[in-house]
Amino acid sequence: MKKTMVLAGLVATASLNAAVIEQVIVRQQWPWSTDVKVEYKISGVTSPVNIGVRAFNGNEELDSSRLEASITGDRFGISKDGVGSFVIDPVKAFGTASVALANFKVRLSISDAPANINEIIYKVFDLSTGACQDITRADFYNGKVEDGAYVTDYTSLHSRFLAPSSEMVGDVLIWTGVTNNVKYKTTHLVMRKIPAADKVWRMGALSNETGYRSATETNHLVKLTQDYYMGVFEITQKQYTLLVGNNPSTGTSAEDADIRPANKVQYGRETADNNNTAWQAVKKIRTKTGNSSFCLPTSAQWEFACRAGSTAGLYSGRTISSGGLWSGNDGDVTILGWFVGNASSAIHPVGRKLPNAFGLYDTLGNTWEWTLDKYTENAAYVATFGAGWQPGDVVVDPLDTSADSKLVGRGGAYDSYGAYVRCAVRFSLDNWTSGANYGMRMALMDDAE
Numbered sequence: 417m418k419k420t421m422v423l424a425g426l427v428a429t430a431s432l433n434a435a436v437i438e439q440v441i442v443r444q445q446w447p448w449s450t451d452v453k454v455e456y457k458i459s460g461v462t463s464p465v466n467i468g469v470r471a472f473n474g475n476e477e478l479d480s481s482r483l484e485a486s487i488t489g490d491r492f493g494i495s496k497d498g499v500g501s502f503v504i505d506p507v508k509a510f511g512t513a514s515v516a517l518a519n520f521k522v523r524l525s526i527s528d529a530p531a532n533i534n535e536i537i538y539k540v541f542d543l544s545t546g547a548c549q550d551i552t553r554a555d556f557y558n559g560k561v562e563d564g565a566y567v568t569d570y571t572s573l574h575s576r577f578l579a580p581s582s583e584m585v586g587d588v589l590i591w592t593g594v595t596n597n598v599k600y601k602t603t604h605l606v607m608r609k610i611p612a613a614d615k616v617w618r619m620g621a622l623s624n625e626t627g628y629r630s631a632t633e634t635n636h637l638v639k640l641t642q643d644y645y646m647g648v649f650e651i652t653q654k655q656y657t658l659l660v661g662n663n664p665s666t667g668t669s670a671e672d673a674d675i676r677p678a679n680k681v682q683y684g685r686e687t688a689d690n691n692n693t694a695w696q697a698v699k700k701i702r703t704k705t706g707n708s709s710f711c712l713p714t715s716a717q718w719e720f721a722c723r724a725g726s727t728a729g730l731y732s733g734r735t736i737s738s739g740g741l742w743s744g745n746d747g748d749v750t751i752l753g754w755f756v757g758n759a760s761s762a763i764h765p766v767g768r769k770l771p772n773a774f775g776l777y778d779t780l781g782n783t784w785e786w787t788l789d790k791y792t793e794n795a796a797y798v799a800t801f802g803a804g805w806q807p808g809d810v811v812v813d814p815l816d817t818s819a820d821s822k823l824v825g826r827g828g829a830y831d832s833y834g835a836y837v838r839c840a841v842r843f844s845l846d847n848w849t850s851g852a853n854y855g856m857r858m859a860l861m862d863d864a865e
Contacts, residue, residue, distance in 0.1 A: 434460045435494075435526050437467075444517055452504040454489075454522055459497045464529040464554075467491045467500075471509070474519040483509045493533040493554030502558075529554075530587075537589060539645055539860070541605040543658045546705040553589060563600075565593030570773045574751060578733025580725025580773040586611050590775035594648055595767040601675040602654035605701070607645035607860050608775050610721045614641060616810055618727060619719055621840035625729050626738050629835075631793040632842045636801055637810045638716050643862040646713065646721045649766040650677040650778050650785065650855050651697060659700040664692040666852050667763065675765040677783045680850040683823055694786045694856040701858065713859040715789040715824045715842060716814045722779040722827065722839045724772035729838045731772035731779065741835040753781025755837045759830035763853075780837045783855030784825035784845060789815060791822040791844040821847055829853035 441455045456467070469487060471478045486509035489502025506512040506520075538551040556566050567590050571577045580588070591608075594600050620635040621628045656678035657663045664680045667673055684693025694712060701710050713721070722731055729735040730748055740746025744757030754764045759781070767777045779785075792800060800816045801809070816824070825845035828837035831853055836843065845854060 434462065435465050436460050437524050437526065440522065440524060442520065442522055444520070450506050450512060450517075452506060452517065452520065453501060454504065454524075455499060455501045456524060457499050458494060458526075461494060461497050464493045464495045464533050465526050466529045466533070467494065467502075468525040468527060469502075469504075470523045470525070471504070472519075472521040472523065473517070474521070478510055485509075488559030490558060492557040493529050493552065495534060532587060533557075535609070537609050538591060538648075539607040539609075540600070541607070541701070541705055543603055543605055543655060543701075543704065548705065548707075553587075556589060556591070561591070561593070563593035563597045564591070565596070566591050573770055574732070576732060576734060576748060576751065577770075578726075578728075580733065581727070582725070584615055584617060584720075584723075585725040585773050588773055590771055590773065591648070592771075592775075594775075595777070598675060601649055601652050601766055603658065605651075605655060605858065606648040607858065608648050609862070610644050610646050610717070610774060612640040612717070612720050613643045613862075614639060615720075617720060617723075619716055619811075619814075619840075621729065621838070622727075625838075625840070626736050627729060627741050627835040627838055627841075629841065632797060633840045634798055635807075636805075637808065638720075638814060639810050639812050640716060640720060641813055644713075644717060645860040645862065646717075646774070646776060647858040648771075648776055650783060650857050651681075652676060652766055653678045656681070656697055659697045659704065660691050662691045664850060672765050675767075676763050677766060677778070677855040679763055679783050679852055679855050681786070681854050681856050682850050683786050683845070683847045685847075692850060697856065698858070707860070709861040709863060711859050711861065712786055712788050712856065714813075714815050715787040715826065717859060718779075718785065718787050718826045718857075719839060721774060721776060722772065724774040724776070726772075726839065729840070731839055732770075736834045736838065742833050744833060746834045749780070749834050749837055753778055753828070753837055754830045755781040755828060755832050755834060756830070757834065761831060763830050779827050779857075780839070781828050781832065782830055783827075783853050784829045784843060784851070785827050785855055785857045786845065787824045787826055789824040790818045790820045791824050791842065792816055792818055792820060793842075823847055825854070829855075 444452045486505040490500035536550045540549040619638040621633040654674035682693045684695035734748040771777045801811045822844045825843045
């Protein structure tokens with residue numbers, strides 16, 4: 417039978433919105449566990465609040481440098497009255513592994529939470545049942561996400577990374593732990609919210625960008641009117657098979673085939689059934705989840721999501737060196753995606769390169785990704801911006817629906833040179849063609865219920 421040691425708790429201070437913690441109980445299950453459980457009762461909550469923690473040995477405050485990282489439980493985004501609890505791991509916090517904390521106390525404080533604390537930032541769909549799990553920022557902060565390691569500083573991922581535009585990205589939260597669990601690449605589909613609504617940004621490349629293709633990358637201002645979700649990974653062979661029932665890809669006998677991107681995926685049509693197409697996967701997931709807002713992204717949606725606040729050639733904020741455009745030798749591309757310089761003529765498992773500031777993996781390289789836009793270039797492409805368009809005009813929710821049979825592919829592929837593995841590149845892909853480097857990424861409009 418476990419023995420519970422009840423330790424002292426200090427009553428917390430009140431928040432600006434009149435929320436107050438009325439009682440605190442601190443227990444350590446010693447000697448079976450060094451973990452300390454803190455229970456509290458909160459009332460008067462009128463808007464979400466966060467709970468801060470200070471720890472004491474008697475009247476002496478303990479070093480707090482590792483305290484935050486040692487706590488899991490109900491501390492962030494508390495939105496209603498009731499009883500909550502969290503656990504402190506004193507081994508992580510204070511290096512205490514062998515004794516009971518007989519004089520341990522905590523002091524709790526309440527502060528108003530950021531407005532986006534309970535925003536649904538990720539959605540995880542079970543491809544067997546169609547069920548959806550919504551994951552908020554608070555879920556990450558409270559340690560309630562399976563394999564929930566995350567970072568909030570994009571530049572911490574690599575010394576070459578530059579900070580993204582906070583105006584475009586908002587608060588950075590990248591779920592890095594999503595790469596550690598194979599289910600997120602096979603039996604489940606992870607979608608990340610892209611906060612694009614009403615932000616004006618530059619689509620296309622600047623004329624001095626290395627690799628610039630003047631016929632297809634005309635720089636212009638764009639505004640998307642809606643937030644949406646994008647797949648964290650390209651659709652893998654296992655995911656495609658679970659949705660559609662077959663796998664058109666090459667390399668299906670490889671040991672890691674399940675977590676490689678589905679390839680040889682044709683575009684197809686929304687109104688036609690063909691088990692080798694991107695549209696068939698979209699239709700199947702609509703049926704599986706009961707959610708008709710699944711779709712392929714428009715070219716503009718794809719580029720905004722890929723850039724993740726970058727205005728440079730790469731989403732890391734860097735630009736490909738002029739020597740790396742055709743040699744396949746560019747370190748800034750190598751850390752982001754699989755291309756001719758590092759792929760050894762093969763598609764690779766998703767999620768093994770570094771993500772962008774939205775936490776999307778493999779948007780550059782591995783496979784070309786279908787979009788909804790028809791492919792045009794030169795004057796015909798500029799004409800799609802609208803009659804009388806002039807530089808400086810804002811194009812709202814662009815979608816090229818011209819009659820051309822070719823469609824816009826994005827992101828480059830394993831067999832692409834660096835010149836084609838850039839955020840701005842629009843590439844012509846033929847509908848009903850099943851290239852070994854043709855894949856897809858799922859989109860979901862944010863008006864879905």
